[in-house]
Amino acid sequence: MNEELRAELRGPVLYLTIHRPERHNAMNPAVLQGLRDGIERADADPAIRAAVITGTGDKAFCAGADLQTGQSFAFDHSRPYQGLADLMRRARRATVPLIARVNGACMAGGMGLMAMCDMAVASEHAIFGLPEVKVGLFPAQVLSVLQHLIPRRTLNELCLCGEPVSAREALEMGLVNHVADDVDARLDWLLARLLDKSPAAVRRGLYTLKHVESMAFEESMAFTESQIALFAQTDDAREGQLAFREKRAPQWTGR
Structure with a gap:
């Protein structure tokens, strides 16, 4: 993709790695573009399952915007759509599961990257x-x-006080799914539980999950009636x- 956002396909899983360790993996335009391109690639390729x-x-997942440049918030106000917001919009439309591997500090805009993912696994030493x-x-x-992930008063405290929380606290408040000493072993465990399931059900299921989140009850019921x-x-x-009736493992085609 580019030097600052690396893409590596490992079997059916596409790994998108922010490669700016000297800046604690802070975001810049190249990172945002690379993440958008990576999600686009994963969404378009049925062979990519996550x-x-x-x-x-192991120090930082993403420190947020790169404040050292002095240009991170120098927006072109004639453009209604900005980089991070557009990335989150693209992630919202994705029907391939996005998983955050939080390997260190997850701060500011990095919290947005983590929260836009469908699941998250964190190292014990990560902070949020x-x-x-x-x-x-x-x-x-x-x-x-973030607002639908955690209770409102918890969100208020995080935003208004600005103080970090530990990985275990993040787990308790529902920011992440799992916390482990060996983040890669836990990630592999989670991926194994995902990748043996129906690709079609997972993709259509994500589509359904994302659409019903903001719907009122009757609207949601009408939508899910059509989806099932x-x-x-x-x-x-x-x-x-x-396969269930024949008591054997299913052979998925993803269709």
Whole structure:
């Protein structure tokens, strides 16, 4: 992709790694573009079953915007769509599972990268925080992906006080799925539980999950009534039910 956002395909999993260790894997335009391109690639290729977003080294997942440049918040106000917001929009449309591998500090905009993913696994030494108020800013865009993950009062404290929390605290508040000393072993365990399932069910399931989140009850029920009928028409659904009756492992086609 580019030197600062590396892409590596490991079997059916695309790893997208922010490679700016000297800047604690802070985001810049090249990183944002590389992540968008990577998600686009994973979404378009049926052979890719998941995408993992992480950072180089063991100190930082992503420190947020690169404040050292002095240009991170120098927006072109004639453009209504900005880089990080557009990345989050693209992640929201993805039907391939996105998994955050949080290998260190996950701060500010890095919290947005983690929260836009469908699941997250963190190292025991990882820390999480929204320190923007310490430099006169606020995690505005991050709110769009964080507000449905954790309780409102917890979110208020993170945003208004700006103090970090530990990986175990992040687990308790629902920011991450798993915390482990060996983050890669836990990630591999999670991927194994995902990759043996129906590709068609996972992709259509993510589509359904993301659409019902903001719907009222009746709207949600009407939408999911139509979706279950579509699920049942897939080759994977027919194969899965046949395999169940025949007491064998299903042979998925992803269709």
